[in-house]
Amino acid sequence: xxxxxxxxxxxxxxxxxxxxxxxxxxxxxxxxxxxxxxxxxxxxxxxxxxxxxxxxxxxxxxxxxxxxxxxxxxxxxxxxxxxxxxxxxxxxxxxxxxxxxxxxxxxxxxxxxxxxxxxxxxxxxxxxxxxxxxxxxxxxxxxxxxxxxxxxxxxxxxxxxxxxxxxxxxxxxxxxxxxxxxxxxxxxxxxxxxxxxxxxxxxxxxxxxxxxxxxxxxxxxxxxxxxxxxxxxxxxxxxxxxxxxxxxxxxxxxxxxxxxxxxxxxxxxxxxxxxxxxxxxxxxxxxxxxxxxxxxxxxxxxxxxxxxxxxxxxxxxxxxxxxxxxxxxxxxxxxxx
Amino acid sequence: xxxxxxxxxxxxxxxxxxxxxxxxxxxxxxxxxxxxxxxxxxxxxxxxxxxxxxxxxxxxxxxxxxxxxxxxxxxxxxxxxxxxxxxxxxxxxxxxxxxxxxxxxxxxxxxxxxxxxxxxxxxxxxxxxxxxxxxxxxxxxxxxxxxxxxxxxxxxxxxxxxxxxxxxxxxxxxxxxxxxxxxxxxxxxxxxxxxxxxxxxxxxxxxxxxxxxxxxxxxxxxxxxxxxxxxxxxxxxxxxxxxxxxxxxxxxxxxxxxxxxxxxxxxxxxxxxxxxxxxxxxxxxxxxxxxxxxxxxxxxxxxxxxxxxxxxxxxxxxxxxxxxxxxxxxxxxxxxx
DNA sequence: GTGAAAGCGCTAACAT
DNA sequence: ATGTTAGCGCTTTCAC
Numbered sequence: 256x257x258x259x260x261x262x263x264x265x266x267x268x269x270x271x272x273x274x275x276x277x278x279x280x281x282x283x284x285x286x287x288x289x290x291x292x293x294x295x296x297x298x299x300x301x302x303x304x305x306x307x308x309x310x311x312x313x314x315x316x317x318x319x320x321x322x323x324x325x326x327x328x329x330x331x332x333x334x335x336x337x338x339x340x341x342x343x344x345x346x347x348x349x350x351x352x353x354x355x356x357x358x359x360x361x362x363x364x365x366x367x368x369x370x371x372x373x374x375x376x377x378x379x380x381x382x383x384x385x386x387x388x389x390x391x392x393x394x395x396x397x398x399x400x401x402x403x404x405x406x407x408x409x410x411x412x413x414x415x416x417x418x419x420x421x422x423x424x425x426x427x428x429x430x431x432x433x434x435x436x437x438x439x440x441x442x443x444x445x446x447x448x449x450x451x452x453x454x455x456x457x458x459x460x461x462x463x464x465x466x467x468x469x470x471x472x473x474x475x476x477x478x479x480x481x482x483x484x485x486x487x488x489x490x491x492x493x494x495x496x497x498x499x500x501x502x503x504x505x506x507x508x509x510x511x512x513x514x515x516x517x518x519x520x521x522x523x524x525x526x527x528x529x530x531x532x533x534x535x536x537x538x539x540x541x542x543x544x545x546x547x548x549x550x551x552x553x554x555x556x557x558x559x560x561x562x563x564x565x566x567x568x569x570x571x572x573x574x575x576x577x578x579x580x581x582x583x584x585x586x587x588x589x590x591x592x
Numbered sequence: 593x594x595x596x597x598x599x600x601x602x603x604x605x606x607x608x609x610x611x612x613x614x615x616x617x618x619x620x621x622x623x624x625x626x627x628x629x630x631x632x633x634x635x636x637x638x639x640x641x642x643x644x645x646x647x648x649x650x651x652x653x654x655x656x657x658x659x660x661x662x663x664x665x666x667x668x669x670x671x672x673x674x675x676x677x678x679x680x681x682x683x684x685x686x687x688x689x690x691x692x693x694x695x696x697x698x699x700x701x702x703x704x705x706x707x708x709x710x711x712x713x714x715x716x717x718x719x720x721x722x723x724x725x726x727x728x729x730x731x732x733x734x735x736x737x738x739x740x741x742x743x744x745x746x747x748x749x750x751x752x753x754x755x756x757x758x759x760x761x762x763x764x765x766x767x768x769x770x771x772x773x774x775x776x777x778x779x780x781x782x783x784x785x786x787x788x789x790x791x792x793x794x795x796x797x798x799x800x801x802x803x804x805x806x807x808x809x810x811x812x813x814x815x816x817x818x819x820x821x822x823x824x825x826x827x828x829x830x831x832x833x834x835x836x837x838x839x840x841x842x843x844x845x846x847x848x849x850x851x852x853x854x855x856x857x858x859x860x861x862x863x864x865x866x867x868x869x870x871x872x873x874x875x876x877x878x879x880x881x882x883x884x885x886x887x888x889x890x891x892x893x894x895x896x897x898x899x900x901x902x903x904x905x906x907x908x909x910x911x912x913x914x915x916x917x918x919x920x921x922x923x924x925x926x927x928x929x
Numbered sequence: 930g931t932g933a934a935a936g937c938g939c940t941a942a943c944a945t
Numbered sequence: 946a947t948g949t950t951a952g953c954g955c956t957t958t959c960a961c
Binding site: 274275277278281287288289290293315316317318 | 930931932933936937938939
């Protein structure tokens with residue numbers, strides 16, 4: 256059975272020293288004026304007794320936790336796990352704790368998460384929304400509670416909040432141009448069923464690049480499907496069964512792109528000689544396949560530091576602002592184009 | 593500038609209704625006895641006013657948060673991001689929030705995290721320790737505070753706490769046997785510099801399998817290096833530069849195994865005909881490469897559910913127990929053996 | 930430089 | 946079924 260909890264409080268420390276607990280509080284937080292001698296004595300005794308500040312009490316009293324929240328649709332894809340990992344490191348460095356939430360791409364869960372965020376009075380929120388989150392409405396509740404938030408990568412449309420986004424249009428545009436430059440003329444586009452703007456932007460970039468290079472937009476070459484490697488495999492089959500086969504394929508995710516490569520190799524096409532392939536996300540998985548996958552990369556470290564800085568600025572200035580930071584992607588050339 | 597925070601408390605709800613705030617508290621938590629009529633009225637008014645329970649106050653008052661903590665060395669490797677993702681899902685389902693911490697493989701950070709855990713009075717902890725954490729000592733502080741914890745995958749040696757571990761010895765053993773069965777006789781072993789027991793167990797399994805099959809243990813065929821794909825690449829080069837080249841390679845991580853495959857293909861060896869390769873972890877990345885990597889897989893869902901169940905049992909029974917759950921790994925045959 | 934008083938929002942225990 | 950009391954551990958404000 257559990258034994259008595261021997262939680263040490265500032266009052267215990269105070270009693271031991273025959274002083275007032277308020278003085279202990281002051282000393283331990285290095286605020287107010289406490290004689291150096293007393294302060295040292297207090298700190299010594301506190302660590303001697305194994306005093307650990309009760310954050311629950313502190314947070315309650317201060318009406319705010321020291322917690323930053325990160326909300327992502329799914330923690331497993333490389334982009335998100337890397338973002339979260341990096342974000343945690345710089346947040347912890349700066350003295351914040353981090354709570355992570357996963358919406359599983361469900362708007363309903365996202366709403367519950369926001370209620371929890373308010374309940375916990377988190378200090379700030381960094382969020383990437385679900386594929387279906389079109390409106391900012393449920394995030395507005397945070398604003399009512401004066402909890403600053405910034406969106407990264409995926410924001411609601413017309414969000415009136417600070418955002419750190421990738422220029423997806425440009426990324427897709429450049430990827431298509433890269434294939435055109437290497438001599439490709441019939442470039443296909445594989446997307447997911449997800450409706451979020453980032454995917455529409457990529458499609459727009461694709462279309463514009465074709466247009467600017469006097470290439471026709473062929474409806475059959477634009478298809479949508481699932482999110483994973485096997486989906487890419489299946490989509491590639493559909494594309495290569497066409498009478499007018501593509502000689503280049505842009506996939507909205509690296510995983511999909513890898514599935515494409517696997518199918519192409521299976522049916523004996525050479526990459527990039529017969530068909531070029533480009534993906535999105537700079538997933539390390541792209542290095543595992545052969546040829547290595549050329550990809551449109553967004554700089555995660557700069558997204559992390561922008562998100563963090565913009566959030567902290569709002570927290571410290573006690574204002575809710577609306578800034579838009581656009582990260583320009585770049586193509587990482589490997590072997591598939 | 594920030595406008596006045598309009599935080600609604602139970603007292604506000606009570607005042608509006610001309611009743612006592614304790615009744616509101618009872619009604620909202622569905623405890624004690626409150627007339628159904630009153631209860632309904634209260635709930636209606638509460639949601640009307642947009643009341644959100646102040647978790648900070650609740651947790652403080654209850655002396656415990658409703659938070660489960662997960663501590664991992666690094667969030668990015670597939671094994672950990674998948675574990676955390678799954679764990680969060682079932683924890684959220686059960687009404688807990690989750691805080692995630694990353695030790696970055698540093699014992700010092702791990703200690704700080706534990707202090708934070710105590711400060712936040714988390715309800716329970718699930719942890720996988722750093723590569724250098726040999727002793728349980730800093731976790732014992734949690735026990736003093738009656739915070740239950742369970743280790744998963746990586747535990748301190750001789751930990752006196754509940755653990756969910758993988759039978760690493762067996763995994764390595766079977767992997768070697770698999771290669772022997774396919775006719776390999778000179779099997780190499782690539783590990784990391786990490787000292788943690790899980791890697792030593794794998795090495796032991798490797799040795800035992802050789803022994804049981806009357807194969808000599810050749811020192812030169814066992815090498816250690818980094819953690820990543822390029823490290824595997826480099827190690828493979830060393831191995832294949834040997835006069836006595838191996839015809840099978842067991843790598844302690846899939847990423848390393850993929851690096852090995854890349855090197856072997858580069859210098860023209862066929863896989864698995866000339867050299868077989870097996871990795872550990874069932875990282876989806878292994879499906880991206882060619883041939884697809886055969887791997888020793890631990891079932892992450894069962895690790896998650898065991899960890900969660902064992903933790904919750906301790907929380908609910910108010911006891912700290914010491915159980916050891918061993919998950920048996922299995923080999924997933926793909927193309928590299 | 931230190932102490933005394935008050936209260937954050939909530940809930941357990943007791944009283945009615 | 947509802948109300949009263951008290952206090953969790955801490956920090957802010959004001960007094961000395």
